[in-house]
Amino acid sequence: MSQFAEVLPHDVYNEALVSNVHPIDWQNPQPASRYNLVVIGAGTAGLVTAAGAAGLGAKVALVERHFLGGDCLNVGCVPSKCIIRSSRVAADIREASQFGVRVLGEMEVDFPSVMERMRRLRARISEHDSARRFKELGVDLFLGEGHFSGPDTVQVAGKTLRFKKAVIATGTRPVSPAIDGIAEAGFLTNETVFSLTERPRRLAVIGGGPIGCEMAQAFRRLGCEVTLFHNAAHILNREDSDAAEIIQQSFIRDGIRLILNCKTKKIEKKNGDKVIHIDCGGIIDKIAVDEILAGAGRSPNVEDLNLETVGVKYDKREGVEVNEQLQTTNPRIYAAGDICLAYKFTHTADATARIVIQNALFRGRKKLSVLTIPWCTYTDPEIAHVGMYEKDAREKGMEVETFVRPLQEVDRAIADGEEEGFVKVHVRKGTDKILGATIVARHAGEMLGEITLAIIGNIGLKTISNVIHTYPTQAEAIKQVADAYNQTRLTPFLKGLFKKWLAWNR
Numbered sequence: 001m002s003q004f005a006e007v008l009p010h011d012v013y014n015e016a017l018v019s020n021v022h023p024i025d026w027q028n029p030q031p032a033s034r035y036n037l038v039v040i041g042a043g044t045a046g047l048v049t050a051a052g053a054a055g056l057g058a059k060v061a062l063v064e065r066h067f068l069g070g071d072c073l074n075v076g077c078v079p080s081k082c083i084i085r086s087s088r089v090a091a092d093i094r095e096a097s098q099f100g101v102r103v104l105g106e107m108e109v110d111f112p113s114v115m116e117r118m119r120r121l122r123a124r125i126s127e128h129d130s131a132r133r134f135k136e137l138g139v140d141l142f143l144g145e146g147h148f149s150g151p152d153t154v155q156v157a158g159k160t161l162r163f164k165k166a167v168i169a170t171g172t173r174p175v176s177p178a179i180d181g182i183a184e185a186g187f188l189t190n191e192t193v194f195s196l197t198e199r200p201r202r203l204a205v206i207g208g209g210p211i212g213c214e215m216a217q218a219f220r221r222l223g224c225e226v227t228l229f230h231n232a233a234h235i236l237n238r239e240d241s242d243a244a245e246i247i248q249q250s251f252i253r254d255g256i257r258l259i260l261n262c263k264t265k266k267i268e269k270k271n272g273d274k275v276i277h278i279d280c281g282g283i284i285d286k287i288a289v290d291e292i293l294a295g296a297g298r299s300p301n302v303e304d305l306n307l308e309t310v311g312v313k314y315d316k317r318e319g320v321e322v323n324e325q326l327q328t329t330n331p332r333i334y335a336a337g338d339i340c341l342a343y344k345f346t347h348t349a350d351a352t353a354r355i356v357i358q359n360a361l362f363r364g365r366k367k368l369s370v371l372t373i374p375w376c377t378y379t380d381p382e383i384a385h386v387g388m389y390e391k392d393a394r395e396k397g398m399e400v401e402t403f404v405r406p407l408q409e410v411d412r413a414i415a416d417g418e419e420e421g422f423v424k425v426h427v428r429k430g431t432d433k434i435l436g437a438t439i440v441a442r443h444a445g446e447m448l449g450e451i452t453l454a455i456i457g458n459i460g461l462k463t464i465s466n467v468i469h470t471y472p473t474q475a476e477a478i479k480q481v482a483d484a485y486n487q488t489r490l491t492p493f494l495k496g497l498f499k500k501w502l503a504w505n506r
């Protein structure tokens with residue numbers, strides 16, 4: 001366990017977490033003579049594979065070297081969303097006067113309590129991923145570092161597990177930014193930031209992708225002075241620029257200092273400060289901070305698995321190579337989750353685990369490419385996307401028509417004071433078939449489900465316009481987009497015809 005960041009502080013909540021996800025008194029079982037499935041890695045992908053396969057009657061071994069639940073539970077989605085919630089409360093209170101609510105006295109964020117709340121909730125949620133639960137599900141859980149030791153064997157903690165099929169679900173770890181002096185200065189990653197108990201006064205966040213942006217805004221709203229460094233002209237530059245711009249403006253209003261398109265030359269420690277030297281098109285500047293949080297990419301956990309000996313091809317940056325059925329270059333070995341996917345999300349880890357169960361155990365032919373993968377970045381407002389961007393569709397030679405509804409025109413968004421954002425839906429020109437959508441809204445992640453369902457169910461905008469949405473809701477924006485599409489069907493000829501009919505019937 002020593003190579004892993006310790007989960008701190010040692011309090012009742014972290015004790016409860018560890019007792020669920022890596023009980024210190026855990027006794028690895030006696031291995032079965034052979035397993036249908038041996039799964040290496042017990043993050044979302046591994047857990048879902050193991051639980052699903054065992055539920056279908058397979059004999060399953062699950063191997064985990066650190067904490068069950070992997071990144072999502074321990075150092076990812078769960079703790080980040082807990083502190084984002086607290087940061088939203090703080091932001092709402094700061095803006096309370098706009099809602100006619102006066103807060104008497106100074107509003108204060110109690111950072112240690114925010115982190116304690118996060119640890120309490122994470123410990124509670126960890127019961128779902130507990131060793132005890134997986135034992136009850138009939139999974140043989142082995143705690144220890146696993147690696148392939150032969151064509152059909154995995155070695156863990158001195159035990160040999162024989163398999164018919166195996167699954168690599170070893171996930172990723174944070175990349176250390178390639179900046180001179182950063183290692184000596186010291187920096188936080190997602191593996192250590194949730195162990196903070198004191199608020200850093202000045203925080204530098206390196207990387208303006210989803211993780212960096214979520215953390216930058218949360219820590220700013222919790223009272224840190226935050227500087228966000230991003231090596232492009234815009235944060236969240238994979239999203240449409242009109243969508244990312246709304247988030248960027250929100251960051252500026254929050255008081256986040258944005259350093260865009262600059263080179264981070266070096267970092268040095270000086271009088272207790274971490275001094276970041278930057279070069280912005282020839283203009284040299286220095287920024288002193290107390291802590292640095294790196295959110296600049298992920299590296300796949302492919303080392304030490306002995307993949308060469310079992311003929312599994314991989315790339316140190318891209319991870320394990322898989323085909324459409326999620327089979328590696330060794331047909332008996334599959335992969336699921338972040339280790340083999342470009343879309344690194346918990347829900348894709350879950351979805352690919354389900355594909356692997358069918359393909360590995362039942363010779364299924366389920367394909368990765370049939371998945372419709374939505375995602376959401378939980379800034380405020382959130383930015384959520386599914387399907388194609390307009391540029392993707394055009395690259396594929398598809399003609400696109402786009403319908404946009406700004407939230408400033410949606411009654412509930414106005415009433416809520418949450419007018420920033422829009423719903424944008426692309427359809428194939430001349431049809432109501434949805435190709436993709438981007439939503440920017442305070443609860444965009446919740447709203448996106450309707451459009452994802454429509455894409456999967458082949459439901460077009462015409463049908464969505466017939467769906468009665470409760471009034472007033474922000475999701476009405478989706479129906480209003482559908483109504484806008486319907487209006488385009490009213491050609492001048494039809495309009496003329498209706499006019500004549502109505503005149504005749506007066």
Ligand SMILES: Cc1cc2nc3c(=O)[nH]c(=O)nc-3n(C[C@H](O)[C@H](O)[C@H](O)COP(=O)(O)OP(=O)(O)OC[C@H]3O[C@@H](n4cnc5c(N)ncnc54)[C@H](O)[C@@H]3O)c2cc1C
Binds near residue numbers: 065144145146170171
């Ligand atoms: C800060 C942050 C916030 C995030 N927020 C979200 C979010 O809001 N929504 C979302 O969908 N996604 C989010 N993600 C991404 C999400 O956490 C990952 O996509 C998800 O955890 C991937 O699951 P996985 O099972 O593929 O890998 P992991 O969760 O990384 O699990 C892999 C497991 O394998 C184990 N392992 C590795 N090598 C070995 C070995 N040799 N032997 C035994 N065990 C091994 C590891 O210890 C680990 O437990 C976030 C990530 C971060 C870092």
